[in-house]
Amino acid sequence: MVTAAYVHIPFCEHICHYCDFNKVFLKNQPVDEYIEALLEEMRRTMKYTPASGLRTVYIGGGTPTALSAEQLNTLLKGMKEALPLYDVEEYTIEVNPDSIEEEKLEVLKANRINRLSIGVQTFNESLLKEIGRTHTKSSVEDAIRRSRQAGFTNISLDLMFGLPSQQPAHFTETIKEAINLDIEHISAYSLKVEEKTVFYNRQRQGKLTLPPEEDEVMMYQQLLHRTKEAGLIQYEISNFAKRGYESKHNLVYWNNEEYYGFGAGAHGYVNGVRHQNHGPIPKYLKAIEQGELPTFQTHQVSAIERIEEAMFMGLRKREGVNIAQFEKRYGQSLLNIFANEIDHLKQRGLVRSRDGAIQLTEEGLLLGNEVFEQFIAVLEDL
Incomplete structure (x- = not known):
């Protein structure tokens, strides 16, 4: 919804x-x-x-x-x-x-x-x-x-x-x-x-x-x-x-939730599809004038992409990614599918397990992008 x-x-x-x-x-x-x-x-x-x-x-x-x-x-x-x-x-x-x-x-x-x-x-x-x-x-x-x-x-x-x-x-x-x-x-x-x-x-x-x-x-x-x-x-x-x-x-x-995006160049995420509108105002206006939606491109987000996005977006929050909520939403165990990445980052002192979630440590805050990269393009199949 x-x-x-x-x-x-x-x-x-x-x-x-x-x-x-x-x-x-x-x-x-x-x-x-x-x-x-x-x-x-x-x-x-x-x-x-x-x-x-x-x-x-x-x-x-x-x-x-x-x-x-x-x-x-x-x-x-x-x-x-x-x-x-x-x-x-x-x-x-x-x-x-x-x-x-x-x-x-x-x-x-x-x-x-x-x-x-x-x-x-x-x-x-x-x-x-x-x-x-x-x-x-x-x-x-x-x-x-x-x-x-x-x-x-x-x-x-x-x-x-x-x-x-x-x-x-x-x-x-x-x-x-x-x-x-x-x-x-x-x-x-x-x-x-x-x-x-x-x-x-x-x-x-x-x-x-x-x-x-x-x-x-x-x-x-x-x-x-x-x-x-x-x-x-x-x-x-x-x-x-x-x-x-x-x-x-x-x-x-x-929280990797869906949202509407309205206007020239706007991005939206609805029904599992990410879209971008035409950026140039003349193209945006022309699409509306022709009775269309002003969509420039769309992308059906795969199950793997949704899980990766949940990790690198959710870890931006100080409360981190809740382990139980992750499994309920995606039907997969966070601790299983990212076991190697989490173990590696814990050893480096960049993430921790606390309050039922995986969170960035104080050191991890300073190296956030480096942490997020660990969860991108590591899954092959679900």
Whole structure:
């Protein structure tokens, strides 16, 4: 049963140097047409693969708040008509600090959005310019103040580390600033230089200076230390929350559960099939105009792939992969099919058995990708 939906808004008022998500400059784009096509995709999807009721919805981008207040209202009201949103528990939208005006906050609140994810990345002014962000430290503080005044009680900040020229002291200060704002949730990810980004081009030209690996490790260790000291619970490798404010939507991904994906370039996972929509907006709009779903490609997930995904996604959670639940869901013993991998990782001190689950150790947190790789392409037959 699908209980989650991701909605993609591909428009941005500026393009950040690290971003490889499907996005375009807002100016001169067919925004109104896109919103109507997006709502039509939702209506068609509910006709073919209906949901009895969604529990979480996440609107990401791009920059959803690059839309005008009127456009946001059209989108959100249309979603209430197109999707079964009557039982939604967590309704998140991504916002940029310099594009969240009071009128937009009122629209979000009126349409039952109850969680804001604010893209901050860093509080260091020079680093903000280096990565192509246009907001400032004070605009983040203003955005949070306005959001609180509008009645939002669940706010998450996105942070990044391993940025060009970033030093451990820079990131430590950013963590302290975030904690001092007394928000409910922090997501912090290390920079990955992806193709088709400004940073990728600079790296190819030898013009990108990244911190050494040991500095990046120090930044992550400071993240663990400072958030724990502040009483935030680490419930996933990169995510920290006050108790009860863990992201329900992101847990859908980490629990390897199914979800709808709406919008240009969006990914979905429904009835055992993963799909990706057309990314270019003209192709997306054309598919809707022709009465089709805007699907670019599909992949039937095999039993082996589902099990591998359950391991490398589930191990991201601090609670790990529950052994009994795994067997109930997949009809296989986790301890049998991955006996060699688990034994090897235990000997290296990277995983442990605790509370009926296989979990990453503290050392395993630092080498997560290396651990996950152990569970990929090791099964031949089921």
